[in-house]
Amino acid sequence: MRLGALRRAVTGSPLREGPFDLDAVTRYVLGLSEREAVTKVQRGELFRVALDENMEGARSLAGLAAFRLVLDGVFCVARTLPRTGGSRGRNWTGGRIRELDTSQAVGVAQQPYGVPPLGEADPAPYVVLAAEGGHDHVVVLDGDGTPHRVTTEVFAELLALDPLLAGLPDGTPVVLLVPEAGARGLDLPRAVADRTGRTTWATSGRLRFTPQTEGGPAVVSPEHRPGETAGAWGFSEPGEVLDPAGAPLPGRAGPRELLARGRERASPRAAWTGGRVRGAEAAAGPAAGFSSSACRAGRGPRCAVGAVSLGGNAGWRSISRA
Structure with a gap:
């Protein structure tokens, strides 16, 4: 299972060892506290992030956690x-x-x-x-x-x-x-x-x-x-x-x-x-590689973005989260 391989790449974390724990992986990727009970919806969110085509080259669960933050609008x-x-x-x-x-x-x-x-x-x-x-x-x-x-x-x-x-x-x-x-x-x-x-x-x-x-x-x-x-x-x-x-x-x-x-x-x-x-606010404009709808703060917890980079020579793929 791909999540099982990615969790072994997390440095300095107990996730690396022992049997696979889906709830522990979900907490890590979604940034939940260790004591928080994981819901079915949150597990579904984990799989949506993990199966996104932008994450095909992810190297560890840290990459999935970072991508989840991108979907939340940290780059808007x-x-x-x-x-x-x-x-x-x-x-x-x-x-x-x-x-x-x-x-x-x-x-x-x-x-x-x-x-x-x-x-x-x-x-x-x-x-x-x-x-x-x-x-x-x-x-x-x-x-x-x-x-x-x-x-x-x-x-x-x-x-x-x-x-x-x-x-x-x-x-x-x-x-x-x-x-x-x-x-x-x-x-x-x-x-x-x-x-x-x-x-x-x-x-x-x-x-x-x-x-x-x-x-x-x-x-x-x-x-x-x-x-x-x-x-x-x-x-x-x-x-x-x-x-x-x-x-x-x-x-x-x-x-x-x-x-x-x-x-x-x-x-x-x-x-x-x-x-x-x-730099004037107008000069900032949408971030490079992002759509004009780069940030829709105030319309729910998500922030729509246009694209993310996988680093190096990786290409761009459009993403959007309502």
Whole structure:
């Protein structure tokens, strides 16, 4: 059975072992709590997701869980970050952002591994904003604004499905403006880098999102609490995912190599200039690869979308969920 094979690909989960448990698989894919009783309708939803033609190339249950979030509208226009010349990123903060000021995002603390390529960087990065997150999860919002706490593996699969990111040039980095996403072992940014094939930046510190005021931009800045050290920015490259024992897999970078790369990134040539990201709501338009009905928030729990990417050279297939 295909679901049986996919559940064995879920890392760090009891789903991998023991007899097949349909209800446990349903809870994982639909994002239900471990104690929630699974209904017949929810099992049917699992099979609808699993049998969708877009999921023919799914590598694990995390891919199915990510696709279910796409059907819920996490990529709709309301969750798209406007930028000059088009849309480059996702806004899961819950606030409406037309202009974003990232000039304070790094702060004044020394950054031994360099600073993220924000501001006037070329190529401009793919930016993810989330008000809540951590070293092992990110909270994303669907088309209706409902929050979903997603694990590291599901988040990496979700970004791999994003047509905005898939449509950007090779070499475009990912910057996670997500509180503490780079804390503890860099597991989350490493997973994103490995799954998307792109350099991924994250901070170990907290971030503050100041809402947009009349005539002014929304501001991202570090948040320091008494007794806490300032967060540090770091980057992860594809191929740095660690084995279960916490060691680099064969042929992948170790701590010394990462430190050397960080010093190279901290050179004046790679310096971050800060600045603002601008873009009118009209400039955002429907996300690349999506239909004009990209978001129908307020008309039920689903958000209709036009297409998703399976990453790499995979083609596009139309999908719609009423």
